[in-house]
Amino acid sequence: MSGTASEGRAWQAWLLPAALLVAWEAAARSGLADPRFLPPLEVVAARLRTELAEGGLAGHLAASLGRDLSGFAVGSAVGVGLGLAIGFSRLVERMLSPVLLVHRQIALFAWVPLLSMWFGGGEAGKVAFIALAAFQPTVINTWQGIAGIPQGYRELGDVLLLGRLGFVRLIALPGALPRIFTGLHAALIYAWVATIGAELLLNVAPGIAGRMNEGERLFQMDLLLLCVLVLGAVGVVFNLGAGALERRLARWRIA
Amino acid sequence: MAGGRAVAAFPLVAGGGPAVRRRAPEAVRRLATGLVVPAALLAGWQVTAANGWLPEQILPAPAVVLQTARDGLDDGSLLAATVTSLGRVARGFAAGGAAGLLLGAAMGLSPTARRLVHPLFLALSQVPVLGWVPILVLLVGLDEALKLIVIAWAACLPVVLGTMQGIRDVPPAYLELGRALSFGRWSQLRTVVLPAAVPSIFTGLREGLANSWQTLVVVELLASYEGLGYLMTYGRQLFQLELVLVAMAVVGAIGLVLHLLLAALEARLQRWRPAAGS
Numbered sequence: 001m002s003g004t005a006s007e008g009r010a011w012q013a014w015l016l017p018a019a020l021l022v023a024w025e026a027a028a029r030s031g032l033a034d035p036r037f038l039p040p041l042e043v044v045a046a047r048l049r050t051e052l053a054e055g056g057l058a059g060h061l062a063a064s065l066g067r068d069l070s071g072f073a074v075g076s077a078v079g080v081g082l083g084l085a086i087g088f089s090r091l092v093e094r095m096l097s098p099v100l101l102v103h104r105q106i107a108l109f110a111w112v113p114l115l116s117m118w119f120g121g122g123e124a125g126k127v128a129f130i131a132l133a134a135f136q137p138t139v140i141n142t143w144q145g146i147a148g149i150p151q152g153y154r155e156l157g158d159v160l161l162l163g164r165l166g167f168v169r170l171i172a173l174p175g176a177l178p179r180i181f182t183g184l185h186a187a188l189i190y191a192w193v194a195t196i197g198a199e200l201l202l203n204v205a206p207g208i209a210g211r212m213n214e215g216e217r218l219f220q221m222d223l224l225l226l227c228v229l230v231l232g233a234v235g236v237v238f239n240l241g242a243g244a245l246e247r248r249l250a251r252w253r254i255a
Numbered sequence: 256m257a258g259g260r261a262v263a264a265f266p267l268v269a270g271g272g273p274a275v276r277r278r279a280p281e282a283v284r285r286l287a288t289g290l291v292v293p294a295a296l297l298a299g300w301q302v303t304a305a306n307g308w309l310p311e312q313i314l315p316a317p318a319v320v321l322q323t324a325r326d327g328l329d330d331g332s333l334l335a336a337t338v339t340s341l342g343r344v345a346r347g348f349a350a351g352g353a354a355g356l357l358l359g360a361a362m363g364l365s366p367t368a369r370r371l372v373h374p375l376f377l378a379l380s381q382v383p384v385l386g387w388v389p390i391l392v393l394l395v396g397l398d399e400a401l402k403l404i405v406i407a408w409a410a411c412l413p414v415v416l417g418t419m420q421g422i423r424d425v426p427p428a429y430l431e432l433g434r435a436l437s438f439g440r441w442s443q444l445r446t447v448v449l450p451a452a453v454p455s456i457f458t459g460l461r462e463g464l465a466n467s468w469q470t471l472v473v474v475e476l477l478a479s480y481e482g483l484g485y486l487m488t489y490g491r492q493l494f495q496l497e498l499v500l501v502a503m504a505v506v507g508a509i510g511l512v513l514h515l516l517l518a519a520l521e522a523r524l525q526r527w528r529p530a531a532g533s
Binding site: 009012013014015016017020037091094095096097098099102105106107108109110111112113114116117118192193196197200201209212213215216219221224225227228231232233235236239 | 285288289290291292293296312313367370371372373374375378381382383384385386387388389390392393394468469471472473476477484487488490491494496499500502503506507508510511514
């Protein structure tokens, strides 16, 4: 805990980014780098101003988030439901675990061509793919959350004659909740990555990555850099939000 | 005893597990239950295709898919695509893994390097790997360099974090022991720090390899004229779903082999480690 020592040097964190930005600006202005590849920072800032003023980027962000969250809702609902079924029923577990094992080995994006043929390259295909991305971590974590309930708790349920429903409600669900939440957190991140992938791979539609496709064709580097910033910011917000919720949940658990 | 359910064995994570002898009929029943869903899916698929309930572009018959796989094997196109894809993963993972090991070790060993580089690294890693692709396309074009950079970056992220964490988490007692034995900086690193950090480094490498494979597929879908991802794009454009399915099967099989290989390797590493003190 070298608190003061590291606090005193916290400014060092900004050293490298600042140096890079200065080098960037210098290279762009001196004509050392082609401004088409490395637009000066003020050009990126100007782009941000016009996008904010015209609301263009905000509209695209809203489109991406709407798509992302609807896919997340569908996928995680199915994932949690199926995970609970597998966790509570030995028969369901035995029937589905081989299928899930195989399903998990297929790289996520390998589903895109298949899903786009089944659901089309429009909104339905995109949401189906995002839902699949959210499904994977939720089903595994929910299942393992239930299966990981300590044997002693199970026996406690038997001793207290809780019955099946009481066991589920009073022991299994609260016990599995942190793990289910871990799955939902991962699903949120997976769904965001899938949203970006779906927008890049499938039919062009409003959305941040869709806008990037357009920017790539029109060689608008300033726009692309701005979009990358937005992508990162959304990921950070998702992570912070889910992390805060998780900590709350953990506190409630200990109390 | 009826309600007291034994802790379920996870088929997904089980690495053999404690050898509980099961009666043969039980094992057979288990296997049979596991086959119910795949068999039902296959039967449903066959019946649907045989009766032509769905157009062939939506669901080609299982026999057609098998024939496509056989054709692909016979004319060598499937093998060529697989070799191309595996080569890209190997190069990208090698580059990204090596860079990640170096950067992670530097940040783990030197507090100054960590203070300087870690915040920037964390900031850059917040952007999903895919988000960089349009920018990189403009900078380096659609060729191999693009795939190499994207796969290497995806591989490098977990390796950096795993290596840094592993080196930082070496128990202080080990370091003290090294100092007590008056080890020099180099032997301290080689005999104390690295062995203690190996499990964490390995976890990073394993995640890095998994990331490389995932990223390969999407990069090939986005921009390539050969490889398994291209095979899928091609099949989709020609409305030949059977080609897409065959490529998916190969992707899944390689994923499974990687998974098993790494699990075996990790088990070996764990065995080598002195039994954990808990």
